[in-house]
Amino acid sequence: MQNILITGGAGYIGSHICIKLRESGYQPVVFDNLSNGHRDAVSSDVPFIHADIRDSAALNKAFDDFKPAAVIHMAALIEAGASMVEPARFYEVNTAGALNLLEAMRRNGCNHIVFSSTAAVYGNRDEGLLSETLEVRAENPYGRSKAMVETMLRDYADIYGFHAIALRYFNAAGADPEGRTGERHDPETHLIPLVLQTAAGQRDHIKIYGTDYDTPDGTCIRDYIHVDDLASAHVKALSHVIASENAAFDAVNIGTGEGCSVKEIIQLCKEITGRDFSVIKDARRPGDPAKLVANPAKAQDMLGWCANYPSPRQIIAHAWAYYQKNMRKPGKPDAQ
Ligand SMILES: NC(=O)c1ccc[n+]([C@@H]2O[C@H](COP(=O)([O-])OP(=O)(O)OC[C@H]3O[C@@H](n4cnc5c(N)ncnc54)[C@H](O)[C@@H]3O)[C@@H](O)[C@H]2O)c1
Secondary structure: OOEEEEEOOOOHHHHHHHHHHHHOOOEEEEEEOOOOOOHHHOOOOOOEEEOOOOOHHHHHHHHHHHOOOEEEEOOOOOOHHHHOOOHHHHHHHHHHHHHHHHHHHHHOOOOEEEEEEEHHHHOOOOOOOEOOOOOOOOOOHHHHHHHHHHHHHHHHHHHHOOEEEEEEEOEEEOOOOOOOOOOOOOOOOOHHHHHHHHHOOOOOEEEEEOOOOOOOOOOOEEOEEEHHHHHHHHHHHHHHHHHOOOOEEEEEEEOOOOOEEHHHHHHHHHHHHOOOOEEEEEOOOOOOOOEEOEOOHHHHHHHOOOOOOOOHHHHHHHHHHHHHHHOOOOOOOOOO
8 A cells, every 4th residue: 555645634625635545545644733733633543743844854754754655735824814914924834845845755756746736826817717727826925825836846847757736726615425524724714614603603693705796696706616526636636646657747626617606605504504694794805806616627637537526505515514513612702
């Protein structure tokens, strides 16, 4: 069984990928500093290295001890809003941290990598479905910190012979269909868990930021991708980089190709939870694009991947089931 080093494996998406890797015959080895992840999100029999990607000695030891066939690099700071306030932290962890990891890979003769990139690299655009051929134009430090890693990966492929895929995720949501893991960000900034917390009475209301966008109902449209589908995409991308004979870098969108508005998500959450709650209209947030929807054709053509759970209804149902089982904490303040 091949070992796969997964940085950020104790996080929301990483914990789902660990499950999928094992089901697919790979052995995950988690490398996480637990700054935002949870030790108990990963099964206790998965090797766990509690360390920081900026720590070269810890990385060297991980490569030495486990001789991974490839790396899935997910460890990062993820809040675009926070990156507008403290960009240095994002460049230090997301960009310099990634460089430190790539150098450890080079030193240790491991040159296969799948990287967690983001639709934020596209920035604010008017195009319909977003394709990978579009020029990268991130509009906040978070997106730029990821775009820089894509640039490095392209150079590492061209010059050092790396086999690399950057998966540009759209909006990850939902939970493991069997309820083994789910979304536990703190603070939570993603729409679906915030709406579900409101439905559960842990928040007084949900805010809609902007109701005057040029969209059919005036609210922002996003492409919601089930976290289980995202995990499957990683396994496909991993198999692809491990099997590929030639060094290459590719960026691949992971989305469904269908958009759903904020108002539609809120309505679906009301239907699925069977609960009504207060919705407040607020001003637009700076930098929020009206619409971000993937063209997923490349993922299908290159990786043979497509979404198993394309409907936001299924995504919300799984998130709600996980929430009800694991996340009910009475009296948590409204953090919006
Ligand atoms: N959640 C989304 O919708 C989304 C969308 C696009 C891209 N992404 C990317 O996917 C990846 C995972 O996102 P997530 O939602 O699971 O986030 P998360 O915060 O739940 O997971 C990130 C993990 O990285 C770890 N980490 C952070 N800094 C580290 C460091 N310096 N050294 C070692 N570990 C460190 C954290 O402890 C955490 O477990 C990130 O790279 C993020 O940018 C997420």
